[in-house]
Amino acid sequence: MSAVSNLLGNRPLEEAMQRxxxxxxxxxxxxxxxxxxxxxxxxxxAEEMITATRKTGVKPADPxxxxxxxxxxDTHGEVMIGSTDVGDVSWVIPTVQAHVPTMAIGTPGxxxxxxxxxxxxxxxALGHVAKVMAATAVDVLTDKILMAQMKKAHFEQVSExxxxxxxxxxxxxxxxxxxxxx
Numbered sequence: 501m502s503a504v505s506n507l508l509g510n511r512p513l514e515e516a517m518q519r520x521x522x523x524x525x526x527x528x529x530x531x532x533x534x535x536x537x538x539x540x541x542x543x544x545x546a547e548e549m550i551t552a553t554r555k556t557g558v559k560p561a562d563p564x565x566x567x568x569x570x571x572x573x574d575t576h577g578e579v580m581i582g583s584t585d586v587g588d589v590s591w592v593i594p595t596v597q598a599h600v601p602t603m604a605i606g607t608p609g610x611x612x613x614x615x616x617x618x619x620x621x622x623x624x625a626l627g628h629v630a631k632v633m634a635a636t637a638v639d640v641l642t643d644k645i646l647m648a649q650m651k652k653a654h655f656e657q658v659s660e661x662x663x664x665x666x667x668x669x670x671x672x673x674x675x676x677x678x679x680x681x682x
Contacts (some may be wrong), residue, residue, distance in 0.1 A: 504583045504587045507584070507586060509590075510590070510654055513650050526570060533621030537616075544604070549605065565604050576658040
């Protein structure tokens with residue numbers, strides 16, 4: 501009934517975004533943000549904390565409630581399982597994703613972060629990543645060399661291995677017509 505493609509990276513875009521992440525620095529969390537995250541972290545298991553560091557590939561020197569560093573571009577942690585339709589988009593147009601801390605280190609996946617959705621630290625993180633994304637967009641739109649590199653990298657990738665929709669052609673979505681349109 502559904503499927504998604506793997507995300508197709510774009511090295512020139514990734515490097516441009518990394519430069520902006522490094523220029524803007526980590527999310528500017530304050531003491532209240534750290535205290536709230538520490539409260540959340542106190543409810544987590546040791547295994548959840550260990551899993552969090554394995555996913556990023558970076559082990560902080562001491563346990564912290566929130567990440568206060570930028571992970572280097574070529575750092576690889578364990579593969580994280582998940583899905584996103586951004587993967588399919590990335591096969592059509594060069595795409596990059598930004599990752600910033602929005603919850604206490606160790607918080608498990610989407611189901612575990614509900615308590616952290618409406619806090620000031622998360623709002624700061626989302627505003628911060630919006631700046632990173634905007635700066636990267638400005639770079640792409642104003643740097644003709646970056647634009648050409650990004651397009652060339654994408655073209656080479658999809659030429660070598662073209663997009664193939666992972667949903668078989670015979671599968672049709674179970675869409676029910678709305679009664680008011682009959």
